[in-house]
Structure formats: C-alpha cells, structure tokens
Amino acid sequence: xxxxxxxxxxxVSDILGNSTSNIRSLQECDTDNCCDQPHEHDDxxxxxxxxxxxxxxxxxxxxxxREGLLKTPDRVARSLRFLTSGxxxxxxxxxxxxxxxxxxxxxxxxxDIDIYSMCEHHMLPFFGKAHVAYIPDGKIVGLxxxxxxxxxxxxxxxxxxxxxxxxxxxxxxxxxxxxxxxVIEATHMCMVMRGVEKxxxxxxxxxxxxxxxxxxxxxxxxxRLISSR
Numbered sequence: 001x002x003x004x005x006x007x008x009x010x011x012v013s014d015i016l017g018n019s020t021s022n023i024r025s026l027q028e029c030d031t032d033n034c035c036d037q038p039h040e041h042d043d044x045x046x047x048x049x050x051x052x053x054x055x056x057x058x059x060x061x062x063x064x065x066r067e068g069l070l071k072t073p074d075r076v077a078r079s080l081r082f083l084t085s086g087x088x089x090x091x092x093x094x095x096x097x098x099x100x101x102x103x104x105x106x107x108x109x110x111x112d113i114d115i116y117s118m119c120e121h122h123m124l125p126f127f128g129k130a131h132v133a134y135i136p137d138g139k140i141v142g143l144x145x146x147x148x149x150x151x152x153x154x155x156x157x158x159x160x161x162x163x164x165x166x167x168x169x170x171x172x173x174x175x176x177x178x179x180x181x182x183v184i185e186a187t188h189m190c191m192v193m194r195g196v197e198k199x200x201x202x203x204x205x206x207x208x209x210x211x212x213x214x215x216x217x218x219x220x221x222x223x224r225l226i227s228s229r
Contacts, residue, residue: 098142128186179210
C-alpha cells in the first residue's frame, strides 16, 4: 500500500507533466526573470529534493505524513530551487545585454541593494544591503543590471566574502572600467539563531579594483556616499 507521500508525489508529477508542455527550455529563455519561472529541468530536480526533505522531516522526529506536512517536501524543494536559481543564470551574459558606449567618466553608484542569500555552511539565510560602484572607461551598463548581478550571485549557496568578490569581478570583466567598488553589510542567521546567538551583529565585506584601490580620494568618496542616508 502506497504511503500518503507517494500518493502526493504521483499527483504532483501528474500536475507537473501537464503544466510543462508549453514551457520554453532554459537555453531559449532570454528575459531577466527567466530563471524565476518554472522549467522542465527544474521539475526533474524536484522529486529527489522532495525525497530528501521527507527524510529530513523523519530525521528531526516529525511525521511527514501528517496533514500539516504532507505538501512540505514539495514546497521546500520548490523554494530551494528558487533560492538557488542563480546557478542557472550567467551574470556576464546578463551584463552584456545592456552595455552602451558613453563618454561619462565619473563614479556610478547603486547603493542599498537588498540581498538575500544562504550560507553554504548551515544553509541558513543571510541578508542585508549591497553597494556597488564603478568608474566607466568608455562603457556604461544599464542601471538595473547591477542589482540583477547582485541577485544572481546571491541566489546561490554562498559565503559573504566570495559573494562580494564575484560581484566585483563580473562587472570588472565585462565593462573593463577604471575601477569597481563593492561593499556588503549583512546579518547572518547562522550567528543569530544558533552558535554564538549574537542578534545585533552585522558583517561588512568589501572588494575593490582599479582606482578604488589605488586612489585614496576615490575610495573615500565611495565610502562617504554609501554611508550617507
């Protein structure tokens, strides 16, 4: 006799099978929000993820077949696919779609970009603000692409230090500007909810290149601008 979960899994599979017939493949998608939408590849990954969540629920002492948890394995699997959708996006290609020739050569700053990511050590969230600046050298990028790049790298299992560097390197690599500056301020739930349990701690990381490293006045201007409210 099949368990309630197995019955549920069959129903979910049937629904997924009926809903994906008209979905474009990941390779064909070219919109900013593409990877927030369902794809057949995502659907194929859901079943083993849901099975793993089912096992986790049993491991913590729960009954995965009680009413409140029947759909939890599928919900968690879908949630994790969304929260890690950055693995299925190419930040460099995203930037290249909106590069323009322009003679502007002063600092461009987008600050207070919301970030939500997951610590790769405990798979608990960390969240906060990112501040990204660059000095163009004949090329600028559409402003919305900067938060997009932050989002792509954030939606992966991360450590804040690497996240900061990846954002810098992607912008530096595509635009070849005179310099890039990135600062991230974040609260980590692995420090708040568990471990040292320090509720008010904030972690700040920075990654810079070009004039942000070599020119003290440029770096000072950047830090002054992001600290102003």
